[in-house]
Amino acid sequence: MGTDSASGGIYDFATIIGVPKSLKELGMNESDLDLAAKETVERTPYNPKAVDEKSVREMLQHAFEGKRPVPF
Amino acid sequence: MQFEYTPVPSKAVFGKNSTMKLREEVEALGGTRVMIACTKNMVARISHILDDMGDMVVSIYDKAEAHCPEHIALGAVKEFNDTNCDIVVVIGGGSTIGIGKAITLRTDAPLIVVATTPCGSESTPIHGMLIGNKKKTGRDRKVIARTSIYDPVLTTSMNAHLTGTIGMNSLAHCIEALYAQVKSPVSDIMAVEGIKALTQGLPESIKSPDNLDAREQVLYGGMLSGYCVTLAGIAIHHKLCHVLGGHHGIPHGESNSVVLPYAVAYNESAAPEAMKKLEMQWEQIVHQVAFMISRQ
Numbered sequence: 001m002g003t004d005s006a007s008g009g010i011y012d013f014a015t016i017i018g019v020p021k022s023l024k025e026l027g028m029n030e031s032d033l034d035l036a037a038k039e040t041v042e043r044t045p046y047n048p049k050a051v052d053e054k055s056v057r058e059m060l061q062h063a064f065e066g067k068r069p070v071p072f
Numbered sequence: 073m074q075f076e077y078t079p080v081p082s083k084a085v086f087g088k089n090s091t092m093k094l095r096e097e098v099e100a101l102g103g104t105r106v107m108i109a110c111t112k113n114m115v116a117r118i119s120h121i122l123d124d125m126g127d128m129v130v131s132i133y134d135k136a137e138a139h140c141p142e143h144i145a146l147g148a149v150k151e152f153n154d155t156n157c158d159i160v161v162v163i164g165g166g167s168t169i170g171i172g173k174a175i176t177l178r179t180d181a182p183l184i185v186v187a188t189t190p191c192g193s194e195s196t197p198i199h200g201m202l203i204g205n206k207k208k209t210g211r212d213r214k215v216i217a218r219t220s221i222y223d224p225v226l227t228t229s230m231n232a233h234l235t236g237t238i239g240m241n242s243l244a245h246c247i248e249a250l251y252a253q254v255k256s257p258v259s260d261i262m263a264v265e266g267i268k269a270l271t272q273g274l275p276e277s278i279k280s281p282d283n284l285d286a287r288e289q290v291l292y293g294g295m296l297s298g299y300c301v302t303l304a305g306i307a308i309h310h311k312l313c314h315v316l317g318g319h320h321g322i323p324h325g326e327s328n329s330v331v332l333p334y335a336v337a338y339n340e341s342a343a344p345e346a347m348k349k350l351e352m353q354w355e356q357i358v359h360q361v362a363f364m365i366s367r368q
Contacts, residue, residue, distance in 0.1 A: 006347050007337035009354040010247075017274050019236040019329035026322050026330060039315040040308065046253040047308040049342035056308075056338075063334040071340035 007069040022066025033060045075256040080195050080302050083219045084295060088284060091118075091186055091223040094161065095125050101182045101218055103159030107131040107152050109171045110163045114188070117229070118163055121186075131155045133171070139202040140170030146201075149178050157181065162217075163226075165189035165238070166324075173199040173215040185217040188227060189234070190242045190270075190294020194220045196301045207318060216302070222295055224287040232278045237325025239274045239290055242297035243267065244332045248307050249300035250346035251339060259303035264349055266296030271357045309335035 011021075020026055023033075037057035044051045049072065062069055085093055098106055106125060110118065112134045122129055133148045148171045152160060162172035163186040170193075176183040177199055185194035194217040200209035230238070246266035249259050273289025280286065312335065313327040340347055 005337070005340060006350040006354060007333045007340055009351070009357060010243075010336055011333035013271060013357060014240065014329060014333065017236045017239070017278050018232065019240055020326050021330060023316070023322070023327075023330055026326050028316070028320055028322060032320055036312070036315050036320060039319065040312045043315060044308050044311040046305070048251045048339045048346075049308075051308055056312075059334050059338045060312075062337070063331055066330070069333045069337035071337050 005069075005071050007071060011068050023060070023064040024066060028064065030064060033057060033064060036060055073257065075258075076254070077256045077258045077303070080216060080299050081213070081218075082195050082216050084222060085219065086222040086292065086295070088225055088288065089223060090221050091121055091226060092124065094121055094184070094186060094221060095128070097184055097219045097221065098125070098128065098159055098161065101159060101184070103182065103184075104128065105130045105155070105157045105159070107133060107148075107155065107157040107160045107175070108163060109133045109136060109148060109160060109168055109175075111136045111168060114163055114168075117226075121163070130157055136164055136168040136171055138167050139207065140167045140174070140200065141202045145171050145174035149175050152179060152181070159184065161186065162194075163188065166191040166193045169193045169217075170199065170201060172217070174201060176215050177210075177212060180214070182218040183215070184219045184221070186221045186223065186226065187291065187294070189230060189238050190227070190290050190297070191238055192242055192245060192294050192296075192298025192301060195295070195298030198301070207314070220295070222291050224284050224291050227287050227291055228282050228284070230281075232281070234325070235277050235281070235290070236274065237323075237329050238294075239270055239277075240332060241325050241328040242290075242294045243270045243274075244309055244313075244328050244335075245297035245300050245306070246270065246293070247332065247336060247350060248309050249304035250349055251343035252305035252307050255304040259300060260349065262296045262303065263300050264353060266293045266300060267350070267353050268356070269293035269296065271353070307335075308338065 270293035
Protein backbone atom coordinates (compact mmCIF):
# COMPACT_ATOMS: atom_id res chain seq x y z
CA MET A 1 0.00 0.00 0.00
CA GLY A 2 1.42 3.40 -0.97
CA THR A 3 0.53 6.86 -2.13
CA ASP A 4 0.80 6.11 -5.86
CA SER A 5 -2.35 8.14 -6.48
CA ALA A 6 -4.92 10.06 -4.44
CA SER A 7 -7.73 7.89 -5.82
CA GLY A 8 -5.91 4.64 -5.00
CA GLY A 9 -5.30 5.87 -1.45
CA ILE A 10 -8.99 6.64 -0.95
CA TYR A 11 -9.86 3.18 -2.27
CA ASP A 12 -7.49 1.58 0.26
CA PHE A 13 -9.00 3.69 3.03
CA ALA A 14 -12.52 2.56 2.03
CA THR A 15 -11.28 -1.04 2.22
CA ILE A 16 -9.96 -0.53 5.74
CA ILE A 17 -13.16 1.00 7.08
CA GLY A 18 -15.23 -1.73 5.42
CA VAL A 19 -17.71 0.32 3.36
CA PRO A 20 -19.26 -0.99 0.09
CA LYS A 21 -16.83 -0.93 -2.84
CA SER A 22 -18.84 -1.54 -6.03
CA LEU A 23 -22.16 -0.50 -7.56
CA LYS A 24 -22.64 -4.19 -8.34
CA GLU A 25 -22.80 -5.14 -4.65
CA LEU A 26 -25.29 -2.29 -4.08
CA GLY A 27 -27.66 -4.03 -6.50
CA MET A 28 -27.25 -1.66 -9.45
CA ASN A 29 -28.00 -3.17 -12.88
CA GLU A 30 -25.17 -2.91 -15.39
CA SER A 31 -27.78 -2.06 -18.04
CA ASP A 32 -28.64 1.14 -16.11
CA LEU A 33 -25.13 2.57 -16.36
CA ASP A 34 -25.80 4.24 -19.75
CA LEU A 35 -28.78 6.14 -18.33
CA ALA A 36 -26.88 7.10 -15.17
CA ALA A 37 -24.01 8.49 -17.32
CA LYS A 38 -26.44 10.51 -19.42
CA GLU A 39 -28.22 11.95 -16.35
CA THR A 40 -24.94 12.80 -14.65
CA VAL A 41 -23.72 14.76 -17.69
CA GLU A 42 -27.03 16.67 -17.81
CA ARG A 43 -26.87 17.54 -14.10
CA THR A 44 -23.22 18.51 -13.62
CA PRO A 45 -22.75 22.24 -14.32
CA TYR A 46 -19.14 22.36 -13.13
CA ASN A 47 -16.30 19.87 -12.84
CA PRO A 48 -12.52 20.29 -13.27
CA LYS A 49 -12.37 17.68 -16.04
CA ALA A 50 -14.91 18.17 -18.83
CA VAL A 51 -17.90 15.90 -18.38
CA ASP A 52 -18.93 13.84 -21.39
CA GLU A 53 -21.04 10.70 -21.62
CA LYS A 54 -18.28 8.45 -22.86
CA SER A 55 -15.81 9.21 -20.03
CA VAL A 56 -18.48 9.19 -17.34
CA ARG A 57 -19.75 5.85 -18.63
CA GLU A 58 -16.19 4.50 -18.41
CA MET A 59 -15.84 5.77 -14.83
CA LEU A 60 -19.20 4.16 -13.95
CA GLN A 61 -18.01 0.83 -15.36
CA HIS A 62 -15.01 0.96 -13.02
CA ALA A 63 -17.27 1.84 -10.07
CA PHE A 64 -19.62 -0.98 -11.04
CA GLU A 65 -16.80 -3.52 -10.95
CA GLY A 66 -15.14 -2.05 -7.85
CA LYS A 67 -11.52 -2.59 -8.86
CA ARG A 68 -8.76 -0.31 -7.54
CA PRO A 69 -9.04 2.86 -9.66
CA VAL A 70 -6.42 4.20 -12.04
CA PRO A 71 -6.23 7.95 -12.75
CA PHE A 72 -7.87 9.07 -16.03
CA MET B 73 -4.44 35.92 -5.34
CA GLN B 74 -8.06 36.70 -6.09
CA PHE B 75 -11.09 35.20 -4.42
CA GLU B 76 -14.46 35.80 -2.81
CA TYR B 77 -15.40 34.31 0.53
CA THR B 78 -18.62 34.65 2.54
CA PRO B 79 -18.61 32.93 5.94
CA VAL B 80 -21.32 30.45 6.83
CA PRO B 81 -23.80 32.36 9.07
CA SER B 82 -23.98 29.77 11.85
CA LYS B 83 -22.71 29.47 15.41
CA ALA B 84 -21.04 26.18 16.34
CA VAL B 85 -21.07 24.88 19.91
CA PHE B 86 -18.73 21.88 19.99
CA GLY B 87 -17.66 19.38 22.63
CA LYS B 88 -18.49 16.42 24.80
CA ASN B 89 -21.82 17.01 26.62
CA SER B 90 -22.34 20.34 24.82
CA THR B 91 -25.98 19.25 24.42
CA MET B 92 -26.50 20.52 27.94
CA LYS B 93 -26.09 24.06 26.55
CA LEU B 94 -29.20 23.71 24.40
CA ARG B 95 -31.49 25.67 26.70
CA GLU B 96 -29.01 28.55 26.85
CA GLU B 97 -28.74 28.60 23.04
CA VAL B 98 -32.52 28.60 22.60
CA GLU B 99 -32.77 31.56 24.97
CA ALA B 100 -29.96 33.40 23.18
CA LEU B 101 -32.05 33.31 20.01
CA GLY B 102 -35.12 34.57 21.86
CA GLY B 103 -36.96 31.25 21.67
CA THR B 104 -39.76 30.69 24.20
CA ARG B 105 -41.93 27.98 22.60
CA VAL B 106 -39.85 25.11 21.26
CA MET B 107 -40.71 22.39 18.78
CA ILE B 108 -38.31 19.44 18.95
CA ALA B 109 -38.02 17.40 15.72
CA CYS B 110 -36.47 13.92 15.92
CA THR B 111 -37.11 10.24 15.19
CA LYS B 112 -39.16 7.99 17.47
CA ASN B 113 -36.04 6.17 18.62
CA MET B 114 -34.36 9.41 19.63
CA VAL B 115 -37.02 10.48 22.17
CA ALA B 116 -35.88 8.08 24.91
CA ARG B 117 -32.23 9.07 24.42
CA ILE B 118 -32.87 12.78 24.93
CA SER B 119 -35.04 12.63 28.06
CA HIS B 120 -32.34 14.45 30.07
CA ILE B 121 -32.37 17.28 27.51
CA LEU B 122 -36.17 17.49 27.61
CA ASP B 123 -36.09 17.56 31.43
CA ASP B 124 -33.65 20.46 31.34
CA MET B 125 -35.82 22.41 28.89
CA GLY B 126 -38.96 21.89 30.99
CA ASP B 127 -42.14 23.56 29.75
CA MET B 128 -40.34 25.51 27.01
CA VAL B 129 -40.91 22.40 24.91
CA VAL B 130 -44.38 22.83 23.48
CA SER B 131 -44.26 20.11 20.85
CA ILE B 132 -42.23 16.97 20.14
CA TYR B 133 -42.56 15.97 16.49
CA ASP B 134 -41.08 12.48 16.44
CA LYS B 135 -42.12 11.37 12.95
CA ALA B 136 -38.81 11.95 11.12
CA GLU B 137 -38.14 9.39 8.37
CA ALA B 138 -35.38 8.77 5.82
CA HIS B 139 -35.31 11.20 2.86
CA CYS B 140 -37.78 13.60 4.52
CA PRO B 141 -41.08 12.70 2.77
CA GLU B 142 -43.36 15.62 1.87
CA HIS B 143 -46.26 14.69 4.18
CA ILE B 144 -43.88 14.40 7.16
CA ALA B 145 -42.22 17.76 6.48
CA LEU B 146 -45.45 19.64 5.79
CA GLY B 147 -47.11 17.94 8.78
CA ALA B 148 -44.34 19.40 10.93
CA VAL B 149 -44.88 22.89 9.51
CA LYS B 150 -48.59 22.62 10.32
CA GLU B 151 -47.96 21.44 13.87
CA PHE B 152 -45.38 24.20 14.37
CA ASN B 153 -47.95 26.83 13.37
CA ASP B 154 -50.88 25.20 15.19
CA THR B 155 -48.95 25.11 18.49
CA ASN B 156 -47.60 28.67 18.09
CA CYS B 157 -43.95 27.62 18.37
CA ASP B 158 -41.27 30.26 17.75
CA ILE B 159 -38.13 28.12 17.37
CA VAL B 160 -37.40 24.65 15.99
CA VAL B 161 -34.74 22.35 17.47
CA VAL B 162 -33.71 19.34 15.39
CA ILE B 163 -32.00 16.50 17.21
CA GLY B 164 -30.86 14.18 14.45
CA GLY B 165 -29.12 13.73 11.11
CA GLY B 166 -29.79 14.75 7.50
CA SER B 167 -33.39 13.57 7.10
CA THR B 168 -34.51 15.13 10.38
CA ILE B 169 -32.67 18.35 9.58
CA GLY B 170 -34.81 18.38 6.40
CA ILE B 171 -37.88 18.85 8.62
CA GLY B 172 -36.28 21.78 10.45
CA LYS B 173 -35.31 23.42 7.17
CA ALA B 174 -38.87 23.00 5.82
CA ILE B 175 -40.20 24.84 8.90
CA THR B 176 -37.62 27.65 8.75
CA LEU B 177 -38.14 28.12 5.02
CA ARG B 178 -41.88 28.63 5.48
CA THR B 179 -42.05 30.44 8.84
CA ASP B 180 -38.70 32.27 9.17
CA ALA B 181 -38.39 30.79 12.69
CA PRO B 182 -34.78 30.18 13.76
CA LEU B 183 -33.40 26.63 13.51
CA ILE B 184 -31.09 24.99 16.03
CA VAL B 185 -29.56 21.61 15.15
CA VAL B 186 -28.13 19.15 17.63
CA ALA B 187 -26.16 16.99 15.18
CA THR B 188 -26.24 13.25 15.85
CA THR B 189 -24.31 12.34 12.67
CA PRO B 190 -21.38 14.01 10.85
CA CYS B 191 -23.47 14.73 7.71
CA GLY B 192 -22.90 18.51 7.78
CA SER B 193 -26.38 19.29 6.43
CA GLU B 194 -27.04 21.83 9.22
CA SER B 195 -24.63 24.31 7.59
CA THR B 196 -25.81 24.04 3.98
CA PRO B 197 -28.44 26.16 2.20
CA ILE B 198 -29.84 23.07 0.45
CA HIS B 199 -33.32 22.01 1.51
CA GLY B 200 -35.46 19.26 0.09
CA MET B 201 -38.17 16.69 0.51
CA LEU B 202 -39.25 13.48 -1.14
CA ILE B 203 -42.28 14.03 -3.37
CA GLY B 204 -43.48 10.69 -4.73
CA ASN B 205 -40.18 8.96 -5.49
CA LYS B 206 -38.31 12.13 -6.48
CA LYS B 207 -36.23 14.32 -4.21
CA LYS B 208 -37.11 17.95 -4.87
CA THR B 209 -34.40 20.30 -3.65
CA GLY B 210 -33.94 24.04 -3.43
CA ARG B 211 -31.40 26.53 -2.14
CA ASP B 212 -31.90 29.31 0.38
CA ARG B 213 -29.35 30.58 2.87
CA LYS B 214 -32.03 31.23 5.45
CA VAL B 215 -32.37 27.47 6.12
CA ILE B 216 -28.81 27.28 7.50
CA ALA B 217 -29.04 26.50 11.23
CA ARG B 218 -28.52 29.63 13.35
CA THR B 219 -26.80 27.50 15.97
CA SER B 220 -25.45 23.95 15.71
CA ILE B 221 -24.50 21.85 18.70
CA TYR B 222 -21.96 19.08 18.16
CA ASP B 223 -21.85 16.58 21.00
CA PRO B 224 -19.82 13.44 20.20
CA VAL B 225 -21.60 11.56 22.99
CA LEU B 226 -24.78 11.56 20.87
CA THR B 227 -22.97 9.94 17.91
CA THR B 228 -21.83 6.75 19.67
CA SER B 229 -25.04 4.90 18.78
CA MET B 230 -24.23 4.98 15.03
CA ASN B 231 -23.31 1.44 14.00
CA ALA B 232 -20.18 0.63 11.98
CA HIS B 233 -22.01 0.68 8.64
CA LEU B 234 -23.61 4.09 9.20
CA THR B 235 -20.41 5.54 10.64
CA GLY B 236 -18.47 4.39 7.58
CA THR B 237 -20.93 5.41 4.89
CA ILE B 238 -21.95 8.79 6.39
CA GLY B 239 -18.24 9.39 7.08
CA MET B 240 -17.42 8.75 3.41
CA ASN B 241 -20.08 11.31 2.42
CA SER B 242 -18.41 13.88 4.69
CA LEU B 243 -14.97 12.97 3.36
CA ALA B 244 -16.27 13.33 -0.21
CA HIS B 245 -17.57 16.84 0.52
CA CYS B 246 -14.17 17.90 1.90
CA ILE B 247 -12.30 16.37 -1.04
CA GLU B 248 -14.60 17.87 -3.68
CA ALA B 249 -14.27 21.27 -2.01
CA LEU B 250 -10.58 21.23 -3.02
CA TYR B 251 -11.59 21.54 -6.69
CA ALA B 252 -15.21 22.80 -6.71
CA GLN B 253 -16.22 25.97 -8.51
CA VAL B 254 -16.32 28.60 -5.76
CA LYS B 255 -13.43 27.26 -3.68
CA SER B 256 -11.08 29.73 -2.02
CA PRO B 257 -7.88 29.52 0.05
CA VAL B 258 -10.13 29.76 3.10
CA SER B 259 -12.34 26.84 2.09
CA ASP B 260 -9.13 24.88 1.31
CA ILE B 261 -8.08 25.21 4.95
CA MET B 262 -11.37 23.75 6.13
CA ALA B 263 -11.30 21.00 3.52
CA VAL B 264 -7.80 19.85 4.44
CA GLU B 265 -8.59 20.00 8.16
CA GLY B 266 -11.80 18.02 7.54
CA ILE B 267 -9.95 15.32 5.57
CA LYS B 268 -7.41 15.05 8.37
CA ALA B 269 -10.05 14.74 11.12
CA LEU B 270 -12.20 12.22 9.25
CA THR B 271 -9.37 9.94 8.19
CA GLN B 272 -7.97 9.99 11.72
CA GLY B 273 -11.28 9.39 13.45
CA LEU B 274 -13.18 6.99 11.19
CA PRO B 275 -11.13 3.76 11.51
CA GLU B 276 -11.10 3.93 15.32
CA SER B 277 -14.79 4.96 15.55
CA ILE B 278 -15.67 1.85 13.58
CA LYS B 279 -13.42 -0.42 15.58
CA SER B 280 -14.34 0.99 19.01
CA PRO B 281 -17.76 2.68 18.76
CA ASP B 282 -17.53 4.14 22.28
CA ASN B 283 -14.18 5.85 21.76
CA LEU B 284 -15.28 9.46 22.30
CA ASP B 285 -12.00 10.98 21.09
CA ALA B 286 -12.38 9.22 17.73
CA ARG B 287 -16.08 10.14 17.55
CA GLU B 288 -15.10 13.74 18.28
CA GLN B 289 -12.69 13.77 15.32
CA VAL B 290 -15.37 12.41 12.98
CA LEU B 291 -17.99 14.92 14.14
CA TYR B 292 -15.48 17.77 13.77
CA GLY B 293 -14.71 16.61 10.22
CA GLY B 294 -18.44 16.37 9.55
CA MET B 295 -18.99 19.92 10.75
CA LEU B 296 -16.24 21.12 8.39
CA SER B 297 -17.69 19.08 5.50
CA GLY B 298 -20.93 21.05 5.80
CA TYR B 299 -19.01 24.33 5.66
CA CYS B 300 -17.16 23.00 2.60
CA VAL B 301 -20.41 22.43 0.66
CA THR B 302 -21.55 25.98 1.36
CA LEU B 303 -18.17 27.68 0.83
CA ALA B 304 -16.86 25.77 -2.20
CA GLY B 305 -19.74 23.87 -3.86
CA ILE B 306 -19.92 20.38 -5.30
CA ALA B 307 -18.79 18.70 -8.53
CA ILE B 308 -19.31 15.46 -10.44
CA HIS B 309 -19.07 13.13 -7.44
CA HIS B 310 -22.14 14.45 -5.64
CA LYS B 311 -24.12 14.98 -8.83
CA LEU B 312 -23.53 11.34 -9.72
CA CYS B 313 -24.52 10.22 -6.20
CA HIS B 314 -27.78 12.15 -6.52
CA VAL B 315 -28.46 10.46 -9.86
CA LEU B 316 -27.76 7.04 -8.32
CA GLY B 317 -30.06 7.87 -5.39
CA GLY B 318 -32.89 9.37 -7.46
CA HIS B 319 -33.55 6.96 -10.30
CA HIS B 320 -31.61 3.95 -9.16
CA GLY B 321 -32.54 3.85 -5.46
CA ILE B 322 -29.03 3.62 -4.03
CA PRO B 323 -28.77 5.13 -0.52
CA HIS B 324 -26.64 8.30 -0.28
CA GLY B 325 -23.95 7.01 2.08
CA GLU B 326 -23.49 3.83 0.06
CA SER B 327 -23.21 5.62 -3.29
CA ASN B 328 -20.72 8.07 -1.76
CA SER B 329 -18.60 5.22 -0.43
CA VAL B 330 -18.38 3.48 -3.78
CA VAL B 331 -18.07 6.48 -6.11
CA LEU B 332 -15.49 8.65 -4.31
CA PRO B 333 -12.28 6.88 -5.45
CA TYR B 334 -13.50 6.83 -9.07
CA ALA B 335 -14.64 10.47 -9.08
CA VAL B 336 -11.22 11.47 -7.75
CA ALA B 337 -9.52 9.28 -10.40
CA TYR B 338 -11.67 11.03 -13.02
CA ASN B 339 -10.41 14.45 -11.91
CA GLU B 340 -6.88 13.47 -10.98
CA SER B 341 -5.15 14.95 -14.03
CA ALA B 342 -7.47 17.97 -14.34
CA ALA B 343 -7.03 19.29 -10.78
CA PRO B 344 -3.30 18.89 -10.04
CA GLU B 345 -3.14 21.44 -7.19
CA ALA B 346 -6.05 19.89 -5.35
CA MET B 347 -4.52 16.44 -5.80
CA LYS B 348 -1.20 17.65 -4.42
CA LYS B 349 -3.00 18.81 -1.25
CA LEU B 350 -4.82 15.52 -1.09
CA GLU B 351 -1.70 13.42 -1.54
CA MET B 352 0.10 15.38 1.19
CA GLN B 353 -2.74 14.37 3.51
CA TRP B 354 -2.52 10.85 2.25
CA GLU B 355 1.00 10.37 3.55
CA GLN B 356 -0.49 10.69 7.02
CA ILE B 357 -3.47 8.53 6.17
CA VAL B 358 -1.25 5.72 4.97
CA HIS B 359 0.50 5.76 8.35
CA GLN B 360 -2.88 5.61 10.01
CA VAL B 361 -4.01 2.75 7.82
CA ALA B 362 -0.75 0.84 8.37
CA PHE B 363 -1.23 1.30 12.12
CA MET B 364 -4.76 -0.11 11.90
CA ILE B 365 -3.57 -3.15 9.98
CA SER B 366 -0.75 -3.78 12.45
CA ARG B 367 -3.31 -4.03 15.25
CA GLN B 368 -5.71 -6.39 13.47
